Amino acid sequence: MTKAITSALNVGELAAGQVLSVPLFTFKGTDNRAPTVYVQANVHGAEVQGNAVIYQLMTLLENCHVLGDIVFAPLANPLGINQKSGEFTLGRFDPITGVNWNREYLDHKIDIAAWYKQHQDLPNDELIKSFKATLTEACHTKLQQPWGITTGHRLAVNLQSLAHSADIVLDLHTGPKSCKHLYCPEYDMDSAKFFSIPYSLIIPNSFGGAMDEAAFCPWWQLTEYAASQGRHFDVPVAAFTLELASQERIDMADALVDAKGIMAYLSHRGVIQEAVQPAKMPRYACYLKDYKKFHAPQSGMVEYCAKVGEPLLAGNTLVNILRLDLYGSDKACTSLSLDKDCVPILHFASASVHQGTELYKVMTNVFEFPC
């Protein structure tokens, strides 16, 4: 039986003096050639199910032969998780500045050409080690800025520093009211078939601010640049964001399903010795450019008619919008639909919306992954 080693990461302090710290649990691997893993959950305060998945994963790993080091950071946003406003958790953004906690990671903006020129004589393993050091050092420099850094940067860059030391990075999120979906970089599409997740978004090589992008973008850029110089190797780092259904929900049985999907991926990558088969299930995807946000064209009370995770034909009702103040007119109840086929992936959490609220995110031009 393998036991996790417990530690903690200091990520700030609150006005009344409390230290903000993230609990860390490390499973030491027995083979230092095996890939290393970093898994975090709950960076958005209301997105708690990742903690349950980490709980199930750690329970499973206790009975495994772990080859590569695995670090778990559940409860990764100790400020956001405790931030209530009314009954719900207001943990999506810094309550002072409004900045999304998930948009505070460091954009390295490395001059890849210059870096490569300087290090091109290194063999592959040294090149990778050196690039990893460059990324980690940039995080440390950011944390030591003489004029200080924001609360959000301190949290994010501390986590990012941990992530950069791993070969595999998993960031566990949820949607508002959502089906499960995976953010998967285009170069790594084959990995999507290991997770127990029916829908994947295929994302390009550009930094949008999230942890997965912070983790893989520099490596993808390096790999592409090296290839342009005639040197070919696989992108050395894999990073995914898993959206594990809806926020404000803990479901231990469903967490086990997702833990097993992650185990199948870790098994495939040689992080654990045991062979774990992925779930047999159809898996679908679309490119990020085909992932559409539908904003409320009018305000009102919303009946969400389209189910997340189920295909919706063009013209079928997406929502009904009630406007009781207009009762007696033809605007008292309005049905809205889209003019193309889609799969609704998530919808807004509340049943009342202002004009312009993001009502649904839907996949269009969906295709099935070959098994």
Add this chain to the structure above:
Amino acid sequence: MTKAITSALNVGELAAGQVLSVPLFTFKGTDNRAPTVYVQANVHGAEVQGNAVIYQLMTLLENCHVLGDIVFAPLANPLGINQKSGEFTLGRFDPITGVNWNREYLDHKIDIAAWYKQHQDLPNDELIKSFKATLTEACHTKLQQPWGITTGHRLAVNLQSLAHSADIVLDLHTGPKSCKHLYCPEYDMDSAKFFSIPYSLIIPNSFGGAMDEAAFCPWWQLTEYAASQGRHFDVPVAAFTLELASQERIDMADALVDAKGIMAYLSHRGVIQEAVQPAKMPRYACYLKDYKKFHAPQSGMVEYCAKVGEPLLAGNTLVNILRLDLYGSDKACTSLSLDKDCVPILHFASASVHQGTELYKVMTNVFEFPC
């Protein structure tokens, strides 16, 4: 076909100048001896389903022969409904003061003995009319306070003033995550069997601050006092709070079910000419003293295991509480249960709780209404 007459009630104005107004829809009855009705919804901003029920009710009434006047006030809290904080509606209390919008109604504190002494020579209908005038006038006096009144009082007492002009008052709410239940005054228990609501709370004759109590308490007190003086009549006003399942939810089909339940009650009371039968279903109740709040004895992430509306035996799991920071100890996952049988009626909306958060409200000593 009967059409609603549209008007509006001014209940305040916002900093930037916008008028706060509540839309009113009136169905004029044809028989001035029939009871009159006042129905409001959405005094708590996130509790939107009552609007859908009013929509369905008005649609049904358009094809009815309406005998008594019926006034509908949907969207009854124009400040609270629009108050977002994050994705959810923060409409339970005044965002400035924290005061629950549903605790701002006027407590008349009438000296019933003195009032009765002064009016006892009036025949019943005159006595009732005069008492009604007393209540309404007290509302107007409150609204005209020389030093002004709070935003919440202005809203509540304006609505209350409308309510006092009716013989039947229905206040449509929801719980957080909740099954349907009815707040029913003890003197009016027989009415519970008309609504499509499986659980009733039998409430005593004391003002707790809510609209239903504001509407019926003075009448109940008058009735009891008169009886103590040897004069017997039924409590002239009926008032109920209907909790129509969960907040942040619009379901038009379910709204029709509840609209029909209300129609059955209105039919029984002679407000409409049509005969509408109540739904055949078992109905249960408990006394308010047996309605228990269970507060989280510890903090953490919560899996709500007990389903609302379904009996739970003593010792069966109510919730599991996850504490990932304590992984490795025996406190990482804790199951909690109660030591007596109950029916969980509602639970907290969020899956993470501080110590002391109200986790569940449960009925104990539940009994079935005779059909």
Add this chain to the structure above:
Amino acid sequence: MTKAITSALNVGELAAGQVLSVPLFTFKGTDNRAPTVYVQANVHGAEVQGNAVIYQLMTLLENCHVLGDIVFAPLANPLGINQKSGEFTLGRFDPITGVNWNREYLDHKIDIAAWYKQHQDLPNDELIKSFKATLTEACHTKLQQPWGITTGHRLAVNLQSLAHSADIVLDLHTGPKSCKHLYCPEYDMDSAKFFSIPYSLIIPNSFGGAMDEAAFCPWWQLTEYAASQGRHFDVPVAAFTLELASQERIDMADALVDAKGIMAYLSHRGVIQEAVQPAKMPRYACYLKDYKKFHAPQSGMVEYCAKVGEPLLAGNTLVNILRLDLYGSDKACTSLSLDKDCVPILHFASASVHQGTELYKVMTNVFEFPC
């Protein structure tokens, strides 16, 4: 030199697992016949100046001969102090329930007649000791409720339990934009002349929910009841709320002024051996019934013309209210005044108000304390 002994009071735990604790600093007295003292600050999150006063007080005490035990509880609301919403601290009420943190203390509702009957044979010091035990035990019983208690009750009753063990209780608050003022029970008016506070509110013997009332009301009731039975003694417990000017403000120099005022009171009471004279300054008061809240009769942008702490004659401008949306009409800028002389004590913190917002609190029928 006397050093404070450091400890901590556990008052709850947050969703992500952090313990809520209040730091305690105790100065042990050398004479167990001297009165004991409890001082807390910052129960409302934005009212921080009391911490600075405690800092200065403790610094002064280090060079004093302390006779009676003194316990300081700064930062007394570890949840509320850290609760931001935008740039300001949203620490006036529980963000989940809206309940004012300062209205969660236990209302003992002791049957004084019954209690006295049972204990009347005790000599004074035993009677007092026994009553103190009764109050403390009631707090412990509340904290051990089998169905749990709210987050706010857990905090407040824990603090109250500390307060009940002291003979003198000081609760340090501030107003929104405010001059200094003191809440002083009527039986203890003479004490007002020791503090460096120009205005006092004379409050009656009824529990409104605040700490000072929780501390002195039961004792006042006991004293009055005993007197009605022919036994006379002074109210054994003194309790005051000090409102130390405006929230969201730390001023170390001004904190020293208030610390010296408190030292003068402690010196007078024999808590310290040193003789400290109160500041020479005029001091004024009014009865609570003459303390008036003025609510905004209309909404708009507010210029606060009347200075807090300075007498305002009837008819002089209190505020100007701007309504740019009505520019061109005679309502674009409105001056408001009161029809009686007053001293404005505090005004609303924001320059924009909804209709009904509490604009000013003013003292009327102000009288000067004899020196």
Add this chain to the structure above:
Amino acid sequence: MTKAITSALNVGELAAGQVLSVPLFTFKGTDNRAPTVYVQANVHGAEVQGNAVIYQLMTLLENCHVLGDIVFAPLANPLGINQKSGEFTLGRFDPITGVNWNREYLDHKIDIAAWYKQHQDLPNDELIKSFKATLTEACHTKLQQPWGITTGHRLAVNLQSLAHSADIVLDLHTGPKSCKHLYCPEYDMDSAKFFSIPYSLIIPNSFGGAMDEAAFCPWWQLTEYAASQGRHFDVPVAAFTLELASQERIDMADALVDAKGIMAYLSHRGVIQEAVQPAKMPRYACYLKDYKKFHAPQSGMVEYCAKVGEPLLAGNTLVNILRLDLYGSDKACTSLSLDKDCVPILHFASASVHQGTELYKVMTNVFEFPC
């Protein structure tokens, strides 16, 4: 006497059905060759003083001979202004998404080279007119997106559309606790000497998301590109952000001072016929790269020692940070200073901060404008 013409701009609708509209006041000019002006205020909800300045400006203009059309949009954010959370106005960002209301303007990203190539044969006035049409049309296209746009974009782009029709754009803001300062594009530095504002930030030609940049950046880019092609003309549009001291403050007398400063600028530009002289006062500036944010290196209660608008020498105390929980250690009270001379321009609004909170913004390398 010139009277303003009243109209309104619809910018959205709220959940309960209320229309969001911005009041507009237009002074029609008598000379269509004179520059036209657009002035808005209160895009951030708590920054109300600009409304008072507009009030004073309109009052002054009523007695002027207005040559160029002037449009005023006070109360420009009808959602944000009414958004309270506690006593203060939480109007800095969309309460649902956290997005800063002042970062929602459209970044045109015009391919200037291509546009210029297509229009280079036009004479200057036609070129300008055509470019203006391009900008306005892009706003209209954004507003008509088939999948809808966010609440914030709808507001901002509607306002921007008005701004693009003017030659002079003034956006009236305030800081949190702040002295007056002006954001001034580098090409337009000479204009800073007309306003009654002691400090100017000289900003470069890049879009950071604010209204002033949205208004002048495309024009600056066009002017520079044309110059690179050998055609020289002045940047046709002037745009400034005026930071009028602190938020949550209405001061009518001070508003008149700023109104007169704006009148001096309008007079200089020939928008009004009257000659208005700028105030005689020293004026200072620094480049945006020398405008520094100082983040709290630790958390605690803050005494803001450095006054805004007054030079602070290196090593002098900026703030004292109190940590009562650490009383007894050398960290109970910490003085912080900077290691270079500066002028503090603004500081955080609250007296308690988490680690990382932006404490101060200071100008370094400050220089005086020649008179």
